[in-house]
Amino acid sequence: MTDTSMHAGEGTVIRKTQRRWGESFIQGWLKACAGISIFTTAAIVILLVVESLGFFQNVSPIEFFFGTRWVPLLEPSSYGVLPLLWGTMLVTVGAAVIAIPTGLASAVYLSEYASDRVRRWAKPLLELLAGIPTVVYGYFALTFVTPMLKVILPDIQVFNALSAAIVVGIMILPTIATLSDNALRAVPVSLRQAAYALGATSYEVTTRVVVPAGLSGIMASFLLAISRAIGETMAVTIAAGQTPNLSLSMLESIQTMTAYIVQVSLGDTPSGGIAYQTLFAVGMVLFAITLIINIISQWILSRFREVYD
Amino acid sequence: MSAPETELQRNHDEAVLELQEVSVLYSGKPAVKKVSCQIYKNKITAIIGPSGCGKSTLLRSLNRMNDFVDGVSIEGRLMFAGQDLYGKDVDPVEVRRHIGMVFQKPNPFPKSIYNNIAWGPSINGYTGSMDELVERSLSQAALWDEVKDRLHDSALNLSGGQQQRLCIARALAMEPQVLLMDEPCSALDPISTAHIEDLMFELKSRYTIVIVTHNMQQAARISDYTAFMEMGHLIEFGETDQIFTRPNVKRTEEYVTGRFG
Secondary structure: OOOOOOOOOOOOOOOOOOOOHHHHHHHHHHHHHHHHHHHHHHHHHHHHHHHHHHHHHHOOHHHHHHOOOEEOOOOOOEEOOHHHHHHHHHHHHHHHHHHHHHHHHHHHHHHHHOOHHHHHHHHHHHHHHHHOOHHHHHHHHHHHHHHHHHHHOOOOOOOOHHHHHHHHHHHHHHHHHHHHHHHHHOOOHHHHHHHHHOOOOHHHHHHHHHHHHOHHHHHHHHHHHHHHHHHOOHHHHHHHOOOOOOOOOOOOOOOOHHHHHHHHHHOOOOOOOHHHHHHHHHHHHHHHHHHHHHHHHHHHHHHHOOOOO | OOHHHHHHHOOOOOEEEEEEEEEEEEOOEEEEEEEEEEEEOOOEEEEEOOOOOOHHHHHHHOOOHHHHOOOEEEEEEEEEOOEEOOOOOOOHHHHHHHEEEEOOOOOOOOOEHHHHHHHHHHHOOOOOOHHHHHHHHHHHOOOHHHHHHHOOOEHHHOOHHHHHHHHHHHHHOOOOOEEEEEOOOOOOOHHHHHHHHHHHHHHOOOOEEEEEOOOHHHHHHHOOEEEEEEOOEEEEEEEHHHHHHOOOOHHHHHHHOOOOO
């Protein structure tokens, strides 16, 4: 017969701590996976630093950072990184000029004006832009954008900074649009209601309450997109050419830091020489720039989380 | 509802808003059903009733805040200063300039105290002295003495009760004719609640107030008129004394005496 009057807890045995082997195994495995990415990052940084130090034993940092000629592969060689930095900057600034207004406008439209139905198909479509392989963007620039530009600007070279900037701009647009949209949608509805209840129009609510409240998230999206543009490789290698150039004109061929790395990596530069070491020095500069930008944007984002509490 | 009308014919208060068979429908489903009543000038009108009775929905229809809800539609007429608020050529933005609102949860802008007050007047082209307006609004909301030395601090550093008084001051800065309050004390502690109730008494001489509250003691304490709603219907409307002491409808009596709801 069942004892229905049994006291709660009576007859319950709490077992001693047991080793759950399956759990320990999975925990260890997860730890190892996380470890791999940390190890890889650390290894890359160490490699960059060590090889760059080797480079700076042969070339003075002053020549590297302030020299205005980049001729590493031919005699007489010269290792001024400024033309490469300039090339990267030209493409990045051009891309930002295109992508920031367009991306922010798309985000404002998606978050504040689009109906749910429009949003449902427009946002994935926009995100699709981010899924197109960058090499396709490169050929798009070379075979479509440049010929189009030639109609308006007959002086344009086959390889030029402008077409590269345009396609990189298109490429980073979804990053800005999606992240800014998220930032705008994170602004509480109660703030919008407060503004509407004070007799504000939609435009005033958007520009004077929602965008300022989401500003740090928006700024972070700009910085992340810019760091993507700086690191962009394939499209600029194809579209902008291989000519280190300190020219102001975007119609001429230039070379970005990334395109230089591609050029040397693909060539038969013997390992160990100065030319080979330039790879790491340039890579180091590239890494430092994107790292700084990412840190700034993370810092902005973490501030942004505190805004409404 | 013909019963309340005989009750109201006796008084000589001036109506600011007149609801004529107002229904609010969400995707065709009525949440407020043919409500008729008047909101009197310089009086506090409380709307009470159990959760989900449509009291907040009704309140939000008074300054067209329901316009932002998908699938909402309004029937009947809502007369304000001789115009139907839902008339064809009425700009809802303009409506909200005259009929302000304070929400359930304090919702200050993430800006300074000063800019919270100045925001509404500045977008609406206020040309007078902003400093004076800020001081006047904060004083009216009984907040000036507490914040006058830190007007440029973030409004988010204020306590909940202070934030709610800031939101009231922000609404007052627009000098609205009517102030709608949607359960303004529900997120506040008893002391802050008492502050706000005192404040409403003060404000009555200048503004007309409509407050939704689920706190019957509060309605009895502060209001001049009370509307009791249930399941979208206005069951009874009358002077607060009468509603709480001699209600005409059995349901009202049961609700205000706490027998249900």
